[in-house]
Amino acid sequence: MGNNRVGWPCASRALIVAAWAVAGLTMAVGPAGAATMQADTPPTSGMPAVQPAATSTLDQGIAAFEAGKETEAVALLTPLAEKGDAEAQTYLGWIYEEPPVKIEPASGQGAPPPFLHDNAKARAWYEEAAAQGQAHALNNLGSLYFLGRGVPEDQARGITLFRQAAAKGDLQAQDNLTMIYYNGVGVAKDTQAALMWCERAATQGDPEALRFLAVQTLAGEGAPHDPTRAYILVLLSPSDDPDIAKMRAALEQQLPANVQQRSHELAAAWHPGQPLPTADQTRGAIHPL
Structure with a gap:
């Protein structure tokens, strides 16, 4: 099971938006999944117009998620997550996580059903996947702790989780650490550390x-x-x-x-x-x- 699926949902964009704004940088808005500095966005706009048929339940669940059918995605992914599939657990975490900012749905798609939004459930699924070493779950769990969303704010624990994810190659965690160190948010400002993580992302x-x-x-x-x-x-x-x-x-x-x-x-x-x-x-x- 890979940790670098194209278009991983990111639960850390609010952090990036704030940090890059402090740095005075222009935040580019591009296809979701391209790791642009933007608000939380599910990976839908970067999808090709025609998708191959999903061949597994996991693929079907992810395809439903990418099509904006969150309720269907939950139904497909939950049994897999309950059996220990870390990738399904990570996607469920994203689906349940409450958007930190208002998200405009992609053309022709509705917003996720509000009843699905539950940061406590998001954290629980992220923790299940993170315990298996799933890199992006570590990143998203770190975001919840760093920002105090569904858990008491704990920047130190958030940064530790970002480091674990970044060391496994998670791009968004590397982006987060770049801005955390560059702006000195929760740590002493350290431009060299920021550039080290930035180079890994680059x-x-x-x-x-x-x-x-x-x-x-x-x-x-x-x-x-x-x-x-x-x-x-x-x-x-x-x-x-x-x-x-x-x-x-x-x-x-x-x-x-x-x-x-x-x-x-x-x-x-x-x-x-x-x-x-x-x-x-x-x-x-x-x-x-």
């Missing part, structure tokens, strides 16, 4: 992590000032971001043509999961990443 291809890392690298905050690496990161960041476009234009006025060319080659050759390209790689022959 290595997975997270657009906002790439953007944030580019900004910090260019500013020399928490990392050496490095326009070349900042340019590479800009090339890997969303091209439709106006701030990224301005940064790219400014850097192209500074960097030599040969450095720009090699940066483009490195960016084109890079794929999520590989180490991020470095400025050193622009100074000699480009080796496979």
Whole structure:
């Protein structure tokens, strides 16, 4: 059972929204599941128009969830969760969790039935899955404790759970820790720790992590000032971001043509999961990443 299903529901976006706003960053709104900095959103808008037939009860339950049919999803997922399926438990946690902010339903879909919203049930299912080491359940449980939703607020416990999830590769937990350390929320401000978690998220291809890392690298905050690496990161960041476009234009006025060319080659050759390209790689022959 994998911990990195595309479009995992995220119960931590309220935290991210507040933290990124404090940092003065533009919060991009993109397809759900793309780890953009936005309010809690179920992973529906990023789904392709035609889905293959679900082949298992778990797949059917998730498909019902993604189609906005939460009551049907609960009926399908609950028996699996009661038998110990950590993925079903995590999805049930999300379905039961109360939205921290008002959510506009996707086109043609209704809002989740209010009677399903119960943070205590959400916590219970997250705890069942987290006890099995399910990374995203650890992240979402951490969010409940960090924000005091359905449990007494306990930022220290929330951060511990975020660390456990992030160490297992959960992208949203890595995003959360980036902003927690960058803003000093519940911990001492630590820009280097923030950038360490940000780089892990960026290595997975997270657009906002790439953007944030580019900004910090260019500013020399928490990392050496490095326009070349900042340019590479800009090339890997969303091209439709106006701030990224301005940064790219400014850097192209500074960097030599040969450095720009090699940066483009490195960016084109890079794929999520590989180490991020470095400025050193622009100074000699480009080796496979």
